[in-house]
Amino acid sequence: MNLGLYIHIPFCRKKCFYCDFPSSVVSEAVYADYVNALCREIAIRQKNMPEAVLDTVFIGGGTPTVLSAGQLASILGCLQAHFLFTNQTEITIEANPGTVNREKLAVLKAAGVNRISFGVQSFSGDILRQIGRIHSGAEAVEAIMNAREAGISNINIDLMYGLPAQHITDIMDSIQKAIELGVRHMSVYGLQIEEATPFARLESQGLLQLPSEEEEAAMYEFVTRFLPEQGYQRYEISNYAVQDAKCCHNLKYWHYQPYLGLGAAAHSFFDGRRTANTADIKKYINALQGQNAVLPVGFAEKLDRETAMAEFMFLALRTTEGCAWQAFYDYFHMDFFIKYKEIIETFSQKKLLEVTATGIRLTSLGMQYGNTVFSSFLPD
Numbered sequence: 240m241n242l243g244l245y246i247h248i249p250f251c252r253k254k255c256f257y258c259d260f261p262s263s264v265v266s267e268a269v270y271a272d273y274v275n276a277l278c279r280e281i282a283i284r285q286k287n288m289p290e291a292v293l294d295t296v297f298i299g300g301g302t303p304t305v306l307s308a309g310q311l312a313s314i315l316g317c318l319q320a321h322f323l324f325t326n327q328t329e330i331t332i333e334a335n336p337g338t339v340n341r342e343k344l345a346v347l348k349a350a351g352v353n354r355i356s357f358g359v360q361s362f363s364g365d366i367l368r369q370i371g372r373i374h375s376g377a378e379a380v381e382a383i384m385n386a387r388e389a390g391i392s393n394i395n396i397d398l399m400y401g402l403p404a405q406h407i408t409d410i411m412d413s414i415q416k417a418i419e420l421g422v423r424h425m426s427v428y429g430l431q432i433e434e435a436t437p438f439a440r441l442e443s444q445g446l447l448q449l450p451s452e453e454e455e456a457a458m459y460e461f462v463t464r465f466l467p468e469q470g471y472q473r474y475e476i477s478n479y480a481v482q483d484a485k486c487c488h489n490l491k492y493w494h495y496q497p498y499l500g501l502g503a504a505a506h507s508f509f510d511g512r513r514t515a516n517t518a519d520i521k522k523y524i525n526a527l528q529g530q531n532a533v534l535p536v537g538f539a540e541k542l543d544r545e546t547a548m549a550e551f552m553f554l555a556l557r558t559t560e561g562c563a564w565q566a567f568y569d570y571f572h573m574d575f576f577i578k579y580k581e582i583i584e585t586f587s588q589k590k591l592l593e594v595t596a597t598g599i600r601l602t603s604l605g606m607q608y609g610n611t612v613f614s615s616f617l618p619d
């Protein structure tokens with residue numbers, strides 16, 4: 240059985256001002272204990288599903304590359320010692336440009352990494368300082384060039400728009416730079432102000448100077464028009480790739496396929512159940528210590544059929560292909576045109592959804608207001 244596997248590394252050098260991801264700044268002394276715990280979890284999980292073959296692996300965070308080259312190689316070695324892989328398994332690692340050098344990238348390549356995703360956000364030093372990143376634009380350029388030199392040519396960069404002090408020329412320049420650098424995939428996100436972040440505090444005090452709605456809309460319009468013109472196909476609301484460079488791991492999430500999540504705070508979806516490991520790093524390490532090691536699961540739920548059908552719909556609708564009638568029917572033995580007749584009619588009239596030869600998809604307007612459509616599928 241083919242499976243995607245996600246590994247969470249919950250550490251960062253410094254928290255960015257907008258970030259609410261499960262990651263924290265801890266003493267480097269904790270890293271070794273965490274890597275040991277991860278290797279124990281890998282062994283236990285594999286024993287529970289000996290038939291699993293990993294066709295995608297995604298090491299995310301946090302900042303996985305705060306770990307040393309040796310620690311990252313030992314996680315990958317441990318995975319390969321326990322699980323079966325295909326001969327084309329996509330192995331992605333997320334990296335912060337301020338935490339990689341040529342040597343580390345060469346070790347990652349030798350350990351099997353064949354895709355790298357850099358959190359760049361912008362190539363402008365001013366903007367990077369405003370959002371609390373630890374790297375400069377020049378360091379991001381250097382990291383991308385070093386990755387390619389190390390033999391990892393399948394490169395994604397994350398970029399952001401709607402940032403404090405950002406003008407449309409910044410996002411234009413950043414995208415142009417990424418194209419010149421030959422990156423094959425771009426994930427471009429609008430800034431969201433998340434609770435309990437420094438940006439949320441500044442906003443509540445009226446101290447966060449964000450672009451106007453019109454400026455932000457112009458940035459969105461530029462991104463969604465310019466990238467496809469340059470050969471980067473938009474295949475999900477925020478994701479663009481040149482041919483054959485779509486992220487196979489992320490496609491599993493949107494195609495409602497099973498995946499395992501290992502590490503503190505990691506989520507799994509398997510056999511109609513969603514589970515999550517404890518987000519508490521100490522508890523995670525302690526649970527996996529000693530003879531009586533146990534899986535550090537902090538949350539588990541069996542999805543009821545209504546919720547599962549809703550999730551299937553709105554995850555598939557994130558992609559530009561949309562939701563295929565046949566795929567939904569194969570999974571639930573149900574016709575979604577009947578099940579969701581009213582929703583489909585309502586949003587088709589509003590020009591947010593359209594019927595295709597294979598099912599339904601968001602229109603380009605719908606891509607902008609996806610959340611309104613998605614929430615309508617959820618049971619009351």
Ligand code: SF4
Binds near residue numbers: 259
């Ligand atoms: S590096 Fe990434 S995970 Fe870490 S604080 Fe910044 S945005 Fe969040």
